[in-house]
Amino acid sequence: MTIYQHMSLWLRRFRQSSPFQALVILLFWALGEAIVRVTGLAIPGSIVGLLIMLALLVGKRLRVRTVRRGAEWYLAEMLLFFVPAVLAVLDHPEFLGLLGLKILAVIVLGTLTVMTVTAGAIDICYRLGKEDVDVAK
Amino acid sequence: MLQSNMPLFQAAFWSVLTIGLYALGKALYRRKSCMLSSPLFITPVLLIVAALLFHVSYAQYIRGTHWLVALLGPATVAFAVPIYEQRALICRHWGLLVVGVVAGSATAVVSSWELSNLLGLNDSLRLSLLPRSMSTPFAMAVSGDIGGAPGLTAVFVVLTGVLGAALGEGLINYLPLRSVFSRGALLGMGAHGAGTAKAHQIDQEVGAIAGLVMVLVGLFNVLATPVLVYCLGMTGK
Known part of the structure; x- marks a missing residue:
């Protein structure tokens, strides 16, 4: 070479x-x-x-x-x-008590709601769209 | 041992410890997959314990490890590749993505606001909690726009990503979802970057969709959230 x-x-x-x-x-x-x-x-x-x-x-x-x-x-x-x-929570010791639990609740419940609605909306549209295609066939 | 007059040593120590504990978390997760052994849970917890033991503040810790967080920038750019590779699928079903982004963003703002009201959080916290479902740079911009505290928002965004990635994985198994679109959008919408990384681990297609949804959510929210907040009369009450 x-x-x-x-x-x-x-x-x-x-x-x-x-x-x-x-x-x-x-x-x-x-x-x-x-x-x-x-x-x-x-x-x-x-x-x-x-x-x-x-x-x-x-x-x-x-x-x-x-x-x-x-x-x-x-x-x-x-x-x-x-x-x-994530270590930024070190700067917020006030989040260690009840307030932290409340914030955690907002984050967890809010995120679960968002995920369910998003996925649900898409899946419903997807199934509707699929039926249209099936009918067209 | 860890005095602040040795910044280089400190930076090296915390970077190596962070990467080492992450590698350990990954190895553990490979052996036994559950939420508690996820590297996104176990690594920060162990690091917080270490920081408390050594009496190191967040400012001292992040000074040495900021370069790792900065790598989120090129990691976001990297999503161009899966999006490109799934372009045919995405072009065929772009309407579904629009539905997901609009429905998800509206739900994110309303659910966050109503839950904060229910639990009696103050205005600054309520507004800082609103822009949570998008990647950090977007979220901080929106938070500043609507009168929240961008620093707090950054913490909430990261917590949302970390918790959301784990919750989303469970939710996908639980919900009767048919299309890769709903699974990808669930993670990209609910848990932005961390969710997208999780989606990428699940499946290439799901990861590409999550990545695209994450980008669309960010762009959409920078434009729409201030308008929505104004319309719902949320500020100043």
Whole structure:
């Protein structure tokens, strides 16, 4: 093998590695944050980054191969990134008593209600839509 | 051992401890899956115990571990990939997603408000509890807009995600849901990022839908919540 072939093989492996792909995604995020800072948009930078990357994927300017492994790594470890923020409760000792239980009740009951209504509404529409299709057949 | 004049050592210590306890939680969860052994439950609890033992405040802890929270940014960007890969499914049923986002967002505001009223929480808490079902940056923006305390909202959002991801997993098994849309939207709507991460663990399609719903919920709420709050005459009472 020539040196050139060695280099291109190594380069391909590097491009397929999750650390490199994670870095590519990180750059999209940085771009999104920069755009928000410059334009003063009311949307978080991460969402702007997501929309840009999605537009490039749909427009075939970016191959999904170039970012898939990196994305999988972020999504698999995403729960870790939430953990440090939970420790903010250390700053609110007043939540340790009855007030904390009340807030917890609002969060738990509210979230269960939201989930049930959302899933229920979609499922009902889905079944109605399906029947229409069946009738059309 | 953990004096504040060694910031670098402190940052390294808390980062390693956080990642280590998370890895431990994941290993435990793989052996025995239940809500108590979920890394989103056991890791923060053990970290709080450690912080109390070492007399470390939240400000000291987060100074060294903020970079982990910052990675939520690129993790959100990463959802472009599953959304792209499920684009055919999403394009075919986009109406269902709109139904879910609108129904879910309205329910989120009304249920949160009514429950807070019922339990007699004060105005600042009530308003801070409203924008809970969306990812943190959106929620903090909305909270500021409607007169809540964005710092408090951030805590509630994270608690909603952590509890919601666990509750949602149970609810999916309990409710007779037919489509991947209702399952994905349930987690993406109810528990934003953490729910989406959970959905991704359940199934690729469910994860993609949860991710898209999370994004739509955020965008929709930044525009709609202040209007809804104004219409219902919730502020100033």
